Amino acid sequence: MHVDRQELDIHNLPGIKYIRIQWVDLTNAICYRVIPISYFIKILQSPRPSISITKSILGLVHLTLAEGFSPIGEYLYVPDITTLKLCGYAPGYATLMGYFEEKSPKQNVPRSLEYKVDLCPRTILNRIVEDARVSLGLEFLVGFETEFILLSSVSPVKAVNEASYGRASGLRTGSPEYLALEEMLDALHLSGIEVQALHKEGAPGQYEIVTAPLRPLQAVDALIHTRETIYNIANKHGLYATLAPRVYGNSCGSSSHAHISVHAQGESPVSSASPNLTDVEASFLASVLDHLPALIALTLPIPESFKRMADGVWSGGTYVCWGTDNREAPLRLSNATSPSTRNFEYRALDGTANPYIAIAGIIGAGVEGVRDQVELKIKDNSGDIPAANMDDRERGALGITKRLPLSWDEARENLEQDELMGELLGGNFVTKYLNVNKTLAESFDVPSETERSARLLAYY
Template sequence: MSVIPIYADLGILHTPASIAAAFTTLTIQDLKNAGIKYIHIQWVEPSNIIRLRMVPISHFEKMLQSARPGIGIPKVTGGFVYLVTAEGYGAAGEYLYVPDMSSLRLCPYAPGTASIFGWLEEKDAYKGPDGQMTAKTLVCPRAKVRDLVAEAQKDGVEFLIGFESEFNLLTSINPVRAGSHHQYGGARGLLVGLPETKALQEIVDALIDSGIKVEACHPEAGPGQYEIVTGPLSPLAAADVLVHTRQTIVNIASKHGLHATFAPRISMTAPGSAAHMHISAHRVGEKKPKETLSSLEKSFLAGVIDDIRALSAITLPIPASYKRVGDGVFSGGTYVAWGTENRECPIRLSNATSPSSRNFEMRFIDGTANPYLVVASFIGLGYAGIKSKRELHLQNFSSASGPALLSEEERQARGITQRMPLTWEESREHLTKSKALREVLGSEFVDKYLSVNKTLAGALGIHDGDEEKSLTHLVELY
């Protein structure tokens, strides 16, 4: 009989080096061998609207042979919500969307199809702040992740990120209705005869066949609610995989007569859906202690916490986002706090005494947030904390319950002095004033984001006063 090493690290050992070593890229020849006929060139707007162009592989191959490969994208689309244009966007101008060949991925949900992401660039080079000619734009969320990761790597700092995708499978959207009703983790949520079960199995198979490591799939607590967990990756790859996972879910669900939605909450009598992000910070050659957070981890966490309220405008971007969060409903609570395995804190420390798998679960994110902006914001704020060797003043909230159940005096004694934003308006106010996030994302970009975000909220609010129509409108978009 083997002895279980109860003091060993928990979980599978992942390091930035091991993840990088396992990463593979496809070639055009690989696509031809797989019978691929079409390429979905995809990008995600700041409003988290996924757009694509379907291009025959014959044309895509010729495009790659051109002097500067790419497709034209009107600049105004970044400000489009339906056909409403956000302030600050106009009809003139076009970006070149340059494909990133390292992001090529098969799409088993659409036979004969592969997808690819890229970078928004200016069509004409211009003189940058450093005096050098460049084509970089200030508005490409995906490029922001790339550049922030590269900056941190120069300092020997690396990150691993994994996402949980929570979603509801609906049998009707007008009215909104789920077919399966089950408990959290309940076996009845995966009965053999359910269309949801058939769809979920096909979704998981498709993700694995596209090269994505799926760690788990299980019923969540809400009506028709499920979760799929994918493994840790480099920041850019993690955001790409999240988008691919969502595309796989919605397409295969549709095939089975179901509508998949990542809306924050479809019922005020049941839990909402989040997009929890697990992130770990590493320094090359540095070993983490078992008993406590490393200085790197502490400074990373301090950088995030110091601007967490402004960050909410990125991670909880629409008015409906604030219907999901609350105290006592396992949504991360409403107080600025972090705690070991505490789901009533917006930041949960997971596997605290296992250095090789220790990570921070960011619980104040939902599926309406743009994954690239989320990742860029966390890395930018966290790395700023690391660079400045920021001290972590907020102590680990070590309690079986959440901060909301303490008295004001008890919270003050633990250093819990701030609430998370409770409304969309409040979070936007914090972002507007945030010097840190303006430095991370660029002040011009933050202003554009706030403009689009306002337009999005207006478009989603056209049925205010009619809860049923508003919910249908929300699940149609997200």
């Protein structure tokens, strides 16, 4: 159970009238039920505090049920009281995340697994992180950059301004967009989420909010709350916020870069592969790079994601490589000379990906590299020339021999064939995830570019 009845009491929540019990499905849609606080307290007083949800919820795309899912059966959704956050964007509301659990214990499994649901995104991430901590003494911090575009009109698409990267003209005091942005920051502060920066990004109406690093599960919970804050406050101000990976064909796309740092118990020697990495960090990085072609199906999950990832546009490029402060590499080493703040920026991630699954895959792949002491063979591409601008000989000298999948179909095939990903996430999960992923892509597959764009904006 993830509920401690002593932790939550109606008298300790002055002004809270409603609880939003919230989850994120396999398409990265944020879902919730609104429960009056008086009834929520009754739920907590029940023998098994939870709400019932149809098992089809994780396979439902709009009103289409993906292959392998059934309308029969229910899960229990068990609230995790440690995730309680005030909704700074909605006075009188608080949110809770939770875990999907089976109603009845599964047979022939260890007792600790008898209620676990192998499709629950939070359960998967928590399992991978806990296994790394218990078996290897590894812990992680994760911070996110949330890029989004503010529109004053969706049809036709019209941005709130045309200001480019870093320009003060995109942050004018009293402008409709800055009033909304300022309220977003205030709301996040009220919710207990530390914001490190807000700035104007490169595309029309595009902004970025940077939130502080936390442990992986808490970091993703905070990311979901950040996104809901952005969506709701934009709506309150008559604006529309979107995480769609590419809104304009001739300008920057939007990402959701994750900064991941690896922390081992005790001292880890400096790696022979790079003076800026420990052996643990080098093995972690090596394994993430090895499995990057499969991870892309989790971190760039829809065909439109591949319209953002390209060479020469600072989106991370299309070669399997890494580099110190190299924004044309899918993995950038940031703060390289500072052991306390050094981290890997995973750049091949956008706002259409379920972040619980994405971070679970990335960390899981890296942990197996540490477990197996995988050697880092790809060298630091920190020079002036991105991998895409090198010839084969130059790339070969750095150990850069593979490209990322250049299409959605190729990424899906890579995930299906990657044995480690199947072991980490579970074979049943990979199959069901790919089925849902296919159904989602089909929902966007319409002849009209205008209609396809409209559907994408409506969903993300």
